[in-house]
Amino acid sequence: MSRIIGDMPAYTYGTASVGASPVTLEELEQLKVSVGFTADDERYLRRAGEVLEGQTQTIVAHWRSGIIASIPNLARHSRTPEGEPLPKYLAQSNLRFEQWILDTCLRPYDRDWLNYQQEIALRHTSVKKNQADGVVSTPYVPFRDIVAFTAVLNATIKPYLANGGDPSEEIDAMHRAWCRSLQLQIALWSRLYMDLARTKNEW
């Protein structure tokens, strides 16, 4: 079911280099219940993945160039500490951003997925940010900005979900499934930020 968009530096999903998430599969199941995520949502996400597959480049360009680039507070995380562009870093992380869209829609939410959630979270904190691409940029993305920007991802994905020509109720259902998944992912990522906050608060 999964699809890989192409050759991506540092995309390590399902490989031995990805460490274990401290979250248990039981906790994941409980979170799915709290978020209202059911087998229907899985099915709608599969359809969303089909619809979005040919649009990921456009969507990520929309997010990065159309929105993030004009918000200095967010754009700085893909730049040098002096604010200079890092085109290679941006290009590589954009490819992984595209793949994340597909993984959100098409991957089974199993142990590999859970572990990679932790890996993605690590790459937003001072534990691992910049390492995968060997760059010098901001040391971490504050957790609050990840939470906040999720609202933008949710609001802007909808028209792309509609491009498959599905009936409007189905598009709404695909969108609800997407929003549920993102909230689930934020809940998982928050585990790392809170563990880290014991010594280093990256709120």
Add this chain to the structure above:
Amino acid sequence: MSRIIGDMPAYTYGTASVGASPVTLEELEQLKVSVGFTADDERYLRRAGEVLEGQTQTIVAHWRSGIIASIPNLARHSRTPEGEPLPKYLAQSNLRFEQWILDTCLRPYDRDWLNYQQEIALRHTSVKKNQADGVVSTPYVPFRDIVAFTAVLNATIKPYLANGGDPSEEIDAMHRAWCRSLQLQIALWSRLYMDLARTKNEW
């Protein structure tokens, strides 16, 4: 602009008993930008408040009796540690839950609002949960469940927003404004949970 639904125990909005939030107004403004919250959203939330005002009791009953009550992992936070009902606690916190809907829509997001966000967050952690109502229940609501359940609040509010008979594009805009506000609130609440995680992780 604000409206109070009635006499509510421990609703202390804007009073001297509410402590200061550690979040600055500048950080709040930055978060609004990250979440994509504009003056249009404020306007749509005002309209949402008008539409929801007569429905808050029904909505909270839907959330509490219709959803939370059937999820043991969430329902336990309004019960005794042994799982017995606490009807007075539930009734009082339901009234505040209703008022929170109105405050989300109708209050200006200023220093008082910011401080009360911190107060609400405190009442979900071991610092203050149960105190306002003088009950013995679970010591805290895990942060991950708040994040997760936000997806349910967002998905289920939509039909109520539609009950005002506004054009569907306006209902969509009201809903986007609501979702942005909730994400903003989660980002604010996360500050307390992360500060607290230095000594006590309530993920």
